[in-house]
Amino acid sequence: MQRKHLSIKTIVAIGIGAAVFVILGRFASIPTGIPNTQIETSYGFLALMSIIFGPIAGALIGLIGHALKDLIFYGSIWWSWVVVSGLVGLLIGLAWRKIDIESGIFNTKKIITFNVVQVIVQAFGWFVVAPFLDVQIYAEPANKVYLQGLIAGAANIVTVGVIGTLLLLAYAKTRTQSGSLDKDI
Amino acid sequence: MAVEMLSYIDRQSPVHRLTGGTKLLCLLFWSSAAMMTYDTRILIFLVLASVWIFAISKIKLKEIAFVLIFIMLFLLINSIAIYIFSPQEGVEIYGTSHVLFELGGRYNVTLEELFYLFNVNMKYFAVIPAAILFIVTTNPSEFAASLNRIGISYRISYSVALALRYIPDIQRDFRNIALAQQARGIDLSRKEKLAKRIKNAGSIIVPLILSSLDKIEIISNAMELRAFGKNNKRTWYRARPFQKIDYVTLTLFVIMLLITIFITFHDGNRFYNPFV
DSSP states (O other): OOOOOOOHHHHHHHHHHHHHHHHHHHHSEEEOSSTTOEEEHHHHHHHHHHHHHOHHHHHHHHHHHHHHHIIIIISSOOHHHHHHHHHHHHHHHTTHHHHOGGGSOOOHHHHHHHHHHHHHHHIIIIIIIHHHHIIIIIOOOHHHHHHHHHHHHHHHHHHIIIIIHHHHHHHHHHSOOTTOOOOOO | OOOOOOOOOOOOSHHHHSOHHHHHHHHHHHHHHHHHOBOHHHHHHHHHHHHHHHHHTTOOGGGSHHHHHHHHHHHHHHHHHHHHHOTTHHHHHHSOOOEEEOOSGGGOEEHHHHHHHHHHHHHHHHHHHHHHHHHHHSOHHHHHHHHHHTTOOHHHHHHHHHHHHHHHHHHHHHHHHHHHHHHTTOOOSTTSOHHHHHHHHHHHHHHHHHHHHHHHHHHHHHHHHTTTTOSSOOOOTTOOOOOHHHHHHHHHHHHHHHHHHHHHHTTSOSBOOTTO
16 A cells, blocks of 8 residues: 655644744743643644644654653653653644634634543543553652653643643634635625 | 753764764664663663763763753652652562661661662663763764664654754744843743743744744745655765674674563563562
8 A cells, every 4th residue: 555645744844843842842831830840832832733734743743842852951861751742742633624723713612622632632641641651661659650740731731721722723813714705896 | 041952062983983873773772771671780781881882982071061960950859759759669669678767657768769769760870871972973964864774764854854953943033032022021030920921921932833834834845846755765965874883883782682681571570689
């Protein structure tokens, strides 16, 4: 079977998306006051890219972006969390056809769809998968990693809910809606 | 806001001479070995070996000190957190309990817990020098070629190359936008309340993201004009053929990985237990 190749636009979106993810993750994280927990604006951006460019782009932006960020700024990769970033990008991306942001319509119904999807996906990723991998790979105490997952996951769900939704609204406004032109007689 | 980041350092050394593909594969073998094992003897060997490789790479310690300091801090906090949440984790793993001194109930400091924490930190120390070395001894352009070399499609390799190429550009854009917004009185620092700070962060990331989406448009048009992705294969300007030293290094690393797997799993337990 001839596999369909990634389009050039998707390839570039992955590259630039990963770079923006790195920069936002490093410079635009806001500490909440709880140790080691930050409001990661980069996940709002990841959700936006997944909705615009689809699941494959989302997964690869999460994977490459997070891995490069860890490698360049911290000198080692925390694979368990990198994998979850990719997973979150992939699963949110599955809703791209349903939301169809290119139509320029991002109404209340779509906002609800987006948020239901992101809450389910991120709860699964941060509360279940990330701590599970931490225990498997690094054999860290289960109660510690589950608490970390719970705090980080809750912060990320709120971040994507607020920033992701706002970004999608802003993006939808830049698209031209079909039938937006009137015939001038 | 000049934040230091790891980047390529040009030197003449045996490590630099290896092709990017070899180094990437070695890094993967090395980190899988360190990830799988909890055997103290192997971890000590890995740490010593990576220090030795570091020495022959002619990278100076002070060139990467900022990352090391950050990681030390992270490991310290991490160890304390493990101890607070699970002070008897070591006892559970090793099955014995040698109390060193009493702090009351489950917070008694045991030899097993200290040994377990030592192992956790060794696991990080075994990978960190290798990962840092990979970044500082591999030319970013060669990095993409090496990804392609180990079997990742050249389209995805090219995405990674694009990401590495545009990180400095986007960092500059981010700084320009942040300064412009600060000049307009939008404060991002600790002085603002949290809710306001998030709103202000939005006024920086929205222009950054919209301009990046424009960039995607421009770059993909340019690549389309040059017929990127038309053929099944692509050559890389920076790709180098494998030399004898590459094959030797790869063989050594594969042997190391196999020995690690054997020693770690032959008795059915990932942990090396000196207490019985």
